[in-house]
Amino acid sequence: MAALTGGEMCVKYLMFAFNFVFWLAGTGVLAVGLWLRFDHRTRNLFVAEDAPSGFYVVVCILIATGGLMMLVGFLGCCGAIQESMCMLGLFFSFLLLIFTVELAVGIWGFSVQSKVVDDVTQFYKQTYDKYKQDKEEALKEILHLIQYGLNCCGPFSTPEDLETPEETCPKREGLDVLITKSCPDAIEKFFTSKLHIIGAVAIGVGVIMILGMIFSMLLCCAIRKTQEIV
Structure with a gap:
């Protein structure tokens, strides 16, 4: 099996770097979800009788997505370092799934913003x-x-x-x-400010995911090419 060229090695380490950033982004998403879940101003909305369901769903999605992003980022880092096409393929599939879910949740979240408030x-x-x-x-x-x-x-x-x-x-x-x-005015202001933070995190994560998918495919193609050379 031939070794990766200099440019392909660059892609490999860029892949690792972007996955590390993706892992950090997942940590950020998880942190925002846990912040909304356990912040002293919002935590009672989860345990009280007749608690608002829309807010509960949004926060649970954030926590689950953040945890999955951390797992996928770790998988991508390992796949890049080990030059494993299987792990990189799984990484791309999970990343595409997360990106699709994030896009759908983002559209849904903005559409129900007023309902949550x-x-x-x-x-x-x-x-x-x-x-x-x-x-x-x-x-x-x-x-x-x-x-x-x-x-x-x-x-x-x-x-x-x-x-x-x-x-x-x-x-x-x-x-x-x-x-x-x-x-009521304070509640609206509070959730509006949180929405800006969530939106900024989501945009940053989306850009990182697109770059991660591009680099994973480039690296997969490079690894396949080296395996075909005897």
């Missing part, structure tokens, strides 16, 4: 109304975490309408009382 807002309002009626400790804890986490108080737009019990809201003094932030 509406679901979370509705969940907050229902929790607020139930706590006013039942005074359950579990509901109080959820309100406390959401309102302290987002630095907001109540579903109302003006302080004059505010009826939320003070024990669930951030403590304010002086003129701060007059500029109390509405929780």
Whole structure:
């Protein structure tokens, strides 16, 4: 079997480098998913009764995709170093699958963005109304975490309408009382800022995946050529 040429060796190590970056990108996607899952401002949305399902699905997809990307990046690195056509073929197949899923999820995510915000807002309002009626400790804890986490108080737009019990809201003094932030507004702002981060990560990952598929095919062709030369 002939050895790879200088240019093909360059492709090999570029393949390794891009897969290492892809592995890091998978770590980033997984980190964003875990951040949304365990952030003190959002974690109760997963365990509470009537929790919004749209947000739960998006976060679970991010976590699963990030973990799979890390696995595939590791597979690509090993395939490049070992010059294994089998591993590189598996890498290309998994990468194409992930890219297709990411594209579909991205389109779906942008299409349901407003629904996710509406679901979370509705969940907050229902929790607020139930706590006013039942005074359950579990509901109080959820309100406390959401309102302290987002630095907001109540579903109302003006302080004059505010009826939320003070024990669930951030403590304010002086003129701060007059500029109390509405929780529905705070929820919308929070998820909009997260969407920008997720979108930026997704675009970067998509570019890396396309480059990875190109380099994997180039390297596979180079390895096959060397195997055919006796």
